Amino acid sequence: MPEMPEVQGLVAFLAERAAGRTITRASVVQIAALKTFEPPVQALVGSRIDSVRRHGKFVDIGCRDAAGSNIHLVFHLAKAGWLRWYEQVPTAPPKPGRGPIAMRIGLDDGCGFDLTEAGTKKSLAVSVVRSVSDVPGIARLGPEPLDADFTRDALAQILAGRRTQIKGVLRDQSIIAGIGNAYSDEILHAARLSPYALAASLSPDDVDALHAALHTTLDEALRAAAGAPPAELKDAKRRGMRVHGRRGQPCPVCGDTVRSVFFADNSLEYCPTCQTGGKILADRRMSRLLK
Structure with missing residues (x-):
């Protein structure tokens, strides 16, 4: 299971490569991975990535949509989830129910990433929210162990x-x-x-x-x-x-x-x-x- 150091590594990687880019494609391949319905996933399309942050083991991609409102793509990789980065996202759409891909995000200039999950037990969780506090797992988090006030x-x-x-x-x-x-x-x-x-x-x-x-x-x-x-x-x-x-x-x-x-x-x-x-x-x- 990815834990804080690996998730922070992913955050740093995405912040360097994705921040400032526009989401051009958002496809949910494994519908069970999506834990929210409002706003819809397609609301991400056209939004600009402003930030990439970590909350515990959650990755929070903060965006601003075409109307200027905040929208967040939040995911938890669970036990067997991971992120696969592409300099050029495959043009053929992934087939639902086949293979490990749970979600695909395309960005301008053709780059992007898949969220994948190995094995048959599917626990990877994706949320699209207006506020990260709307994700129950983030709302319940305790303190970060490396924060200055964690004495x-x-x-x-x-x-x-x-x-x-x-x-x-x-x-x-x-x-x-x-x-x-x-x-x-x-x-x-x-x-x-x-x-x-x-x-x-x-x-x-x-x-x-x-x-x-x-x-x-x-x-x-x-x-x-x-x-x-x-x-x-x-x-x-x-x-x-x-x-x-x-x-x-x-x-x-x-x-x-x-x-x-x-x-x-x-x-x-x-x-x-x-x-x-x-x-x-x-x-x-x-x-x-x-x-």
């Missing part, structure tokens, strides 16, 4: 009293925006914290370590994503991972074997030596540390 004390206030596993807290977009399964694994490894530790149980030193790990992990990922075209962003993400997606490989910090816990539709990875005092987490959803 160590602000994080401590978020964690206080939460009898929830810290892995779940980091992934909850209404609590902290932009972090998903992969970077929560990486952050917890850097902070040397068990993914099953309860948020309210973290000591002041743990909170210090977690706040520092949020910054170092996400800053490094943002640097890796900076300037990369969409086709290279996923590889840049994978190269930077120390535990996520590295089950069975040695931890780059201590050399222990990276382990996994599997759930219904995803998994988490961790290092027992670095994070759980050498104990192995049982491979079931509501497990406790094996004794």
Whole structure:
């Protein structure tokens, strides 16, 4: 799933190439991807792209239509979505129900992009709205973890009293925006914290370590994503991972074997030596540390 660093990379790419251009074509290929009906998708045609911004994991393409009103194309790539950029958009229209393309946007000078989604489970979401606050997922977002006001004390206030596993807290977009399964694994490894530790149980030193790990992990990922075209962003993400997606490989910090816990539709990875005092987490959803 694309998370904050990759989405920010896409935003920077689109801002450089699409800002100032006019939308000449807007075609929804997979109708289930479109989550709004007013204004209609065709209202985008003829509008000028003024800005490209990120809100958590959402991309917000801000436009001004022919009447001078604001209109936004907002999309969330979900687990298997991505963006494919064209210097020249194919002239043949994509066929509904066939292939991975969910939406196609054409711009003046012939360039543009497709929103695509692999697999059979379709979760990519596209909205056309007058205000980004009309997108429920954006309206519910928590604070951005790299904002200046997301201090160590602000994080401590978020964690206080939460009898929830810290892995779940980091992934909850209404609590902290932009972090998903992969970077929560990486952050917890850097902070040397068990993914099953309860948020309210973290000591002041743990909170210090977690706040520092949020910054170092996400800053490094943002640097890796900076300037990369969409086709290279996923590889840049994978190269930077120390535990996520590295089950069975040695931890780059201590050399222990990276382990996994599997759930219904995803998994988490961790290092027992670095994070759980050498104990192995049982491979079931509501497990406790094996004794």
